[in-house]
Amino acid sequence: MKALRRHWPRIAITLLPVLLALAHSTGAWRLGAIDRLDHLVYDTRLRATMPRTLDPRVVIVDVDDASLTRQGQWPWSRDKLARLTEELVGRQQVAVLGFDVMFIEPDRSSGLDKLRQIASGPLRDMPGLAAGIERLAPALDNDATFARALEGRRVALGYYFTRTEKPSAKGQLPATPLLQPEAFPPGHAYATAWNGFGANLPVLADAAPASGFVNTLVSSAGDGVIRAAPLIARYEGDAERPGYYESLGLAVYRLANGRPPVLPAFASGGAAPRLQSLLVGRLRVPVDETASMQVPFRGPGGANGGSFRYVAAADVLEGRLAPGELKDKIVLVGATAPGLQDLRATPVGAGFPGVEVHANVVSAMLDHRLLAVPDYAAGYEVLSLLAAGLVLALGLSLLPATRALLLGIATVAALVGANAWLYQDHGLVLPLAASLAMAALAFVLNMGWGYFIESRERRGLVRLFGTYVPPQLVDEMLTDPGRYSMHAESKQMTVMFCDMRGFTRLSEQLAPAELQAFLNTLFSRLTNVISAHRGTVDKYMGDCVMAFWGAPVDTPDHATLAVRAALEMAHTVRDINQAQRAIGRPEISVGIGINSGVMCVGDMGSVARRSYTVVGDAVNLASRLEGLSAHYGVEIVASGATRELAPGCLWQELDSVLVKGKAQAVAVYTPLAADTDQAQGPAAEQRSQHLQRWAQVLEAYRRQDWAVGRTLLDPLLAADAKKVLYQLYAQRLASMALRPQDPEWDGATRFETK
Known part of the structure; x- marks a missing residue:
């Protein structure tokens, strides 16, 4: 709790992106950038998980540039399309044939209209001419020829819907819609609504057993990309034929599976029922609010994409395929020639053939490889944001930088991993962009706060205490820099004075440079011992070192640490003397005085020079005790107050003394061991x-x-x-x-x- 209170500004600034992301997820404030990022994530995830394998069940007969060169420009005559149909249905024995091509205008290439014009014009007086022309009309009418090729075959024709201020209707819709308006609860739109259409000639519409619209919807992101395909659409422009009509992909799938019925399935809850899926026989196809299914593209589009076999339409017309080569295949006729303008932008390619969008719909339904945007997607996003946001807000604020970075990476990995698992194994399309953006922004804000705000406090703390306090204590102080300052305060502490004996004799035998090197080595080793025992070096006074324990970091066992440091310092000096003897130099001895008590610690000195030090009667006593060490022939003299605070050490009492400046006697001791348990x-x-x-x-x-x-x-x-x-x-x-x-x-x- 103390850490939370200390870091609450940093935690609060980290939670700000969480609030913004929640506002987006709940619809309170939609952010277009997040929506665009979500579509980018969707596209990337889709491309990464595409099977990229050939579906041998679906074949595309392609009106490509080579076919146009060999068979003539588009549109081809209907008798040629009749021959194409006869070849595919008869000689090739395909299971279903779908045309992603519209036949809205009559075919005038046969010349029948010209003959009728002549018969009713200059030659109108010739007896029986008009009647003869009408007897020959069925044979000369290419539309009728094409219609005869469609009759009794499992063929689906395509058409398109329009929505304009002045509705227009060309051609003929299927005789009955797939679903009547009564199949849906009133007062709500359950699919895209249209008021016009461009459909096939009545003779063709009546001959084909099925028809489906070919409209595709671009993404709501406004990038013109097709990510979903509507399965049904509502036509409301003709009072005689209102209802919900099926798409070309759904029509072809139903033809291939015995034309099972289609029923809407709704999700309960909310102000109005929500269309959740379409039941196509036993197959449940998840759909969104536009009655569209997410298209799980198999791979890159086109003849070289590897998802479907492409056969040039000219090869079919010219009989280049072996008989039955396409037997039992689902065949879609479409155009990839750039001039015919049937190329679309999809997540897997910018020039994706429109006919292959329908092929992917059929393939996905055959495989039951369907994607769903569940009605709890918003709730999932909110829970993900809250969980990840709280983890990041607390973890990034309380952990060290390296661990915070690892936590951020782990959090993002968990979000991405869970999202990918639900997508790959369960076909669930769930939002991710808001969580990723929140995590990135939370990390940047948190690290920025830590660097520019808290690091400034820490750098100031290091400037204040770095030269006095051991690095490990500075690290502890950095966890809560606001607690520490140079302001004076009184507190219970332990202070030590360590003086060198025989230093004068040593200095007389050494050159100044040698003496300096010796002192640097000696003080460095003694300082390392003090630091290792969490002590703070106060100052160096000639050949004396002053240190204290208990500030600036509170140290409850300050007396024990000081005694242990003193024993190790004495041992260090003995090691140094051994080296001195080896090179023929005089030895030194050490005198250490230790006292515990209440003393004043803080930044003290003059305007010109200040230092972080301790003062008080307890400090003076420690200085006096250091001078008694030689008198008693010991290296360390400590007061009774220190002995009481370090009961774990092994002590020998020396005397009861009255030092200069003290009115009361003080019991003095020397430590023999740092821990009685070692005896x-x-x-x-x-x-x-x-x-x-x-x-x-x-x-x-x-x-x-x-x-x-x-x-x-x-x-x-x-x-x-x-x-x-x-x-x-x-x-x-x-x-x-x-x-x-x-x-x-x-x-x-x-x-x-x-």
């Missing part, structure tokens, strides 16, 4: 016995029982005669034995100098 074995047992005896020595000394104290001390001197501490107390006990007991004596040793 195991015979040596540890012996040390424990020595410490117990030493405590008895101090007790006898403080009650002025000099003889007992000396008796207790003798075994310790025998075991460690060189120990300065034992020698010091041996001298004290010897001198005290000559004096009578003092009832006002408190056992404290007074030091008037540092």
Whole structure:
């Protein structure tokens, strides 16, 4: 919760794209750019998942440039189309034949109209001429010839609908619509509505068993791309023939499957029933609000696209195909010649043959490979936005940059993966663009806020504390830079002074450059130890290092960390002395004073020069204790306050002292080990016995029982005669034995100098 409160501005700025995307998804504020991106995602996904395999069941007889060169310009005479039909239905034995071609105007290429004009004109007086011409009319009428070729065959003709202010109707629609208006609930549009048409001649419309419109709808994105094909359309321009008519693709599919009935299926809920699908026999075809199905294109279009076999119409007319070569195939006759203007823009190509759009519709229905835009698509998008938005808002704001980047990539991958899985395995077309745009914008805004706002605070924090505080503590401070400042505050801390003994003698034997190199090495190693134990280096004072624990980062175990650092620093100096002995240089020793207590920490100094430091009586005491280390022959002297805050260390009491500037005596100790748990074995047992005896020595000394104290001390001197501490107390006990007991004596040793 603390992290959430700290980062709430960054979380809020990251949630802004989520709100914008939700406004788009719910329709409160549609963004055209998101819609265009969604269509781009749809097209990319479609191209990536196309089977790109040949469907041998569907063949396209192509009126291409080569056919026009060999058979003459379009339109061809109807007797030629009759021969094409006879060849396909008779000799080739195709299952179904569909014409993506309209026959709106009569064929006048036979000359029958010219003969009738002559018979009613200059030769009208010739007896029986007009009657003879009419007897020959069926043989001379190309339209009638074509109609006879269509009769009794499974052939579907194409036509188109129009919608204009002044409706026009040419040709003849099918005798009855596929669905009557009564099949749909009133008061709502369930398909595209048209008021005019351009259909086939009545003689042809009556002869063909089926007809279907060839209209295609461009995408609502306004890019002119065909992504869906209407299966039914509503005609409302003729009071005698209102209703819903089928498309050419649906008509061809139904002819190939015994013309099953078509029934609309509606989704309940909402203000009005929503057309959800069309039941074509047992096949359920999902449709959208325009009664269109999403066209799952098989692959690139054209003769070289590989989705369908293309046969030149001229080859069929000239009998170049073996008999029965197209047996039981579904054949669509269409034009790919550029001059005939039947090329369309689709997601898989800009010059896609219009006839192949219908072929893809038929192929998809045969395979049951259908795509659906479910009625819960908007709800899915809202849930995706909320889930991904919350994950990004929290994760990007709370995680480090590298993990935040990985989280962003993982979130986008999850969105894309789920969308692709639902599309590929279940045929569901669900929106993705709003989620992708939201994720990208949320990442940019979040990273921008982190860099320009929070990084500025962090850089300021590094400038303030970087030279004082260990890098690991700076990293902790960067998680909440607002908590830290250079303002002075009083808090419980531990401070250390570390002074070098024998430095003067060393400096006399070294050149300035050598001395500088030695000091740099020494201070670097000691500073590394302090940093490793989470300490803050205050300053270097000649041959002395000052450090403290507990600021600027709160450190509850500051005393324990300081003691452990002091022990390791003493060990480091011993290692350095070993190297000094190896090269014949004098050794140095270390004196460390440690004290814990309330002290003031902050940015202090003059206008010209300031530093982040600690001041107070507790600091002064630590400085005094550092000076006592040589007196007691130990490397580290710590106060009783530090000992109480570091009970896990192994301690030996040294004395009770009154240092300069203090009115009360202070118990002082030296740490023997950083962790009492490490004291195991015979040596540890012996040390424990020595410490117990030493405590008895101090007790006898403080009650002025000099003889007992000396008796207790003798075994310790025998075991460690060189120990300065034992020698010091041996001298004290010897001198005290000559004096009578003092009832006002408190056992404290007074030091008037540092």
